[in-house]
Amino acid sequence: MAKISELPDDLLVKILTFLPTKAAVSTSVLSKQWEFLWMWLPELEFNFPTSRSKYACLRDFIAKNLPLHKAPVIESLRIIDYHSDYRLLLLRPEDLNSWVGTAVSRGLRELSIHLSYGDDNLLLPRFLYSCNSLVTLKLCEECILVDVPPTVCLPSLKTLELGSVTYSNEDSLRLLLSCCPALEDLSIDREDYDNLRKFVIIVPSLQRLTLCINEDCSSDGYVVVTPSLKYFNVVDERSPSPYFIEHMPELEKADITLMRDTENDTERLLWSGYVI
Secondary structure: OOOHHHOOHHHHHHHHOOOOHHHHHHHHHOOOOOOOHHHHOOEEEEEOOOOHHHHHHHHHHHHHHHHHOOOOOOOEEEEEEOOOOOOOOOOOHHHHHHHHHHHHHOOOOEEEEEEOOOOOOEEOOHHHHHOOOOOEEEEEOOOEEEOOOOOOOOOOOOEEEEEOOEEOOOOHHHHHHHOOOOOOEEEEEEOOOOOOOEEEEEOOOOOEEEEEEOOOOOOOEEEEEOOOOOEEEEEEOOOOOOEEEOOOOOOOEEEEEEOOOOOOHHHHHHHOOOEO
């Protein structure tokens, strides 16, 4: 039986893909053969620690090594930074711009950013909104500011998750969705700091839609125009507010939870017409 050190590098890299990024990086101390193998990984996930010193070390490590990454395609980049300690330095915009820029230049297909709460809004780099290769985009937490440029175009995007983000203006979401012609799966969580008054979802290609709405989230109403929708999931904790829902001829399943439901409201939301 051959020793693992005798296996070809491409097979060793394949083995490393089954490990978390941190564990894969740690194999670099095993021998010269293993030193740079992790830099061929097509999927990267960086979880920031709670220690201030370790936090800075990881940030410096990514800044140094990500531009030198050897994989011709970076399939996915996941950045996770959850802290309850506000004194910790949060991710700097220049860091995020650099890291996402490197990944986009390598044909990035999936980007997930989950950040801790912060006092300042974190802008995503504008070039992200014109990434031709991006298929999945997941953004979570209020410090992420969705500021969509006029030239937005995400032709390959199929999955979009917006978890409690903040929008730069009333038209941000509508503009973003209007430039995603291949979008199939949309999930949106809304909290009390959500600053959109009129919530408009017009996506002809959409097949799955999930809306989770906090009881303190205010809105003037919802417009949903999704003729290809097959699955519709709504959890609305607020008092009833107007919904305008176009006919969904392809709908196969709907899960509707209205926390302050009055008699027949759920049925009316789906089937009445359109205006509630």
